[in-house]
Amino acid sequence: MAIRPIFIFSVPRSGSTLLQRIIAAHDGVATVPEPWLLLPYAYMFRRPGVDAEYLHPLMVNAIEEFCKRLPGGPEEYRGELRDCVLRLYERAADENSRYFLDKSPAYCFVAEEIMQLFPDGKFIFLWRNPLGVISSLIKTWEPWHPTLHRGDLFVGLPRLISAYRANSHRAYSVRFEDFVGGEERSWRPLMEYLEIEFDPDALHRFSEVDINGRMGDKVGVKRYTSLSTEPQEKWRDTLVNPLRIAWCRRYLSFLGTERIAAMGYDREQIMRELSSQPTSVNELIPDLGRLIKDVAKEPILVRTRGARIGAPNVIRELLKA
Numbered sequence: 001m002a003i004r005p006i007f008i009f010s011v012p013r014s015g016s017t018l019l020q021r022i023i024a025a026h027d028g029v030a031t032v033p034e035p036w037l038l039l040p041y042a043y044m045f046r047r048p049g050v051d052a053e054y055l056h057p058l059m060v061n062a063i064e065e066f067c068k069r070l071p072g073g074p075e076e077y078r079g080e081l082r083d084c085v086l087r088l089y090e091r092a093a094d095e096n097s098r099y100f101l102d103k104s105p106a107y108c109f110v111a112e113e114i115m116q117l118f119p120d121g122k123f124i125f126l127w128r129n130p131l132g133v134i135s136s137l138i139k140t141w142e143p144w145h146p147t148l149h150r151g152d153l154f155v156g157l158p159r160l161i162s163a164y165r166a167n168s169h170r171a172y173s174v175r176f177e178d179f180v181g182g183e184e185r186s187w188r189p190l191m192e193y194l195e196i197e198f199d200p201d202a203l204h205r206f207s208e209v210d211i212n213g214r215m216g217d218k219v220g221v222k223r224y225t226s227l228s229t230e231p232q233e234k235w236r237d238t239l240v241n242p243l244r245i246a247w248c249r250r251y252l253s254f255l256g257t258e259r260i261a262a263m264g265y266d267r268e269q270i271m272r273e274l275s276s277q278p279t280s281v282n283e284l285i286p287d288l289g290r291l292i293k294d295v296a297k298e299p300i301l302v303r304t305r306g307a308r309i310g311a312p313n314v315i316r317e318l319l320k321a
Contacts, residue, residue: 003030003090005118006194008103009111009160010126011152013136015176015231019126020103021209022179022187023194025202030093031101034215037088038102041081041117042110045074048310049109078117085117099196108156111163115171122194125164127263128176130157130255131248131270135235144244144283145290147298147314153251154312161259175264182227203227236277241284243291248274253321 006023010016024031043050044063050056067074089100107114115123134153138144164171172193179186182203191198207226239248252260252267252274260267298315305311 003086003093003097004099004120004122005086005089006099006101006122006124007107007111007114007118008101008124008126009107009114009163010105010128011108011133011157011160012105012149013133013140014105014126014128015180016103016105016126017211018206018227019124019174019179020101021206021211022202023101023191023196024209024211025206026191026196026199028096028098029101029196030089030097030099031103031209031211032092033211033213034104035092035102036104036106036215037085038104038114038117039106039110041085042107042113044081046110046113051305051309082117099194105152108152108160111160112166115163115167123167123171124190124194125160125171125173126176127173127265129232129235129265129270130252130260131235131239131274132176132232134248134251135238138238139234143290144238144247144287146247146294146318147301150311150314154254154314154317155310157255158259161262165262173264177229177232180227180231181229239274239277240280240282241287242279243284243287245274245277245279247318250318250321254317 006029008016008019020031023029043056045060047057047060063077064074067077070076072079089102093100111123111125115121134148137149137152142148164173172190174186174190179190184198184200184203187203188198204226239245249271252271255267257267260270295315298313302311302313
């Protein structure tokens with residue numbers, strides 16, 4: 001039996017590693033930390049987004065021209081790529097595996113292309129309260145600054161929402177806050193969509209799943225050995241000073257009511273929670289310093305690398321919001 005692919009689409013710090021480990025705790029599911037395998041294939045038909053020694057848009061033109069010579073056109077080309085990837089998934093799995101779970105957060109940029117490449121695939125769109133995502137990004141990788149993870153937050157998430165809207169009929173949408181508590185009623189419908197028999201013990205056994213490697217979320221693997229609703233409120237410890245709160249308010253406005261609703265959240269409710277957050281001056285002076293630096297550097301970054309990969313001017317987007 002050919003191996004069946006499962007994809008988790010999310011932006012970083014949305015709980016995808018936890019979701020990956022629980023699904024992989026079921027019989028017949030193989031996975032690796034983060035393969036990133038499909039990025040070069042998916043970008044073969046996308047002109048912006050790649051900064052390379054060669055001219056990437058020109059490469060796309062060349063591949064499109066080549067595909068015209070194939071009897072089946074672009075679909076034949078995609079079919080050959082798909083068969084190649086499926087063979088690699090199968091070789092990376094053990095002989096008893098029927099599914100291969102590919103969780104690579106960078107796929108948020110090319111979810112639409114991956115869904116075209118695998119018309120019979122299973123696709124999980126994982127969302128998390130944007131305040132929780134922002135807080136976890138700050139805690140995990142860097143101090144806050146206005147252009148915080150510009151690609152993931154200002155390109156990846158809107159693109160992911162667009163891909164879900166266009167393909168919701170063949171995808172499954174789940175919120176981090178709904179599954180992290182470990183209630184079986186939140187898990188059974190997901191496993192039914194994947195056509196995998198739900199094993200309640202997987203909600204406890206997932207900590208035994210070995211996905212160690214250079215790639216992947218080493219923080220989450222160590223932190224989450226059991227399910228709990230406690231992470232839902234952790235953003236309150238990080239988004240405390242007036243500058244960070246004002247930035248979050250503008251970012252929520254940038255996303256807009258409709259996009260946030262597509263993720264399963266109410267923007268006004270999140271705004272109210274943010275407005276009721278007690279404020280302090282913690283990290284305010286360093287944050288102001290980073291704000292000044294980002295405002296000064298942003299026009300230069302957008303004119304150089306940003307112009308080549310189609311990155312947005314984050315400061316301008318926030319000012320418009």
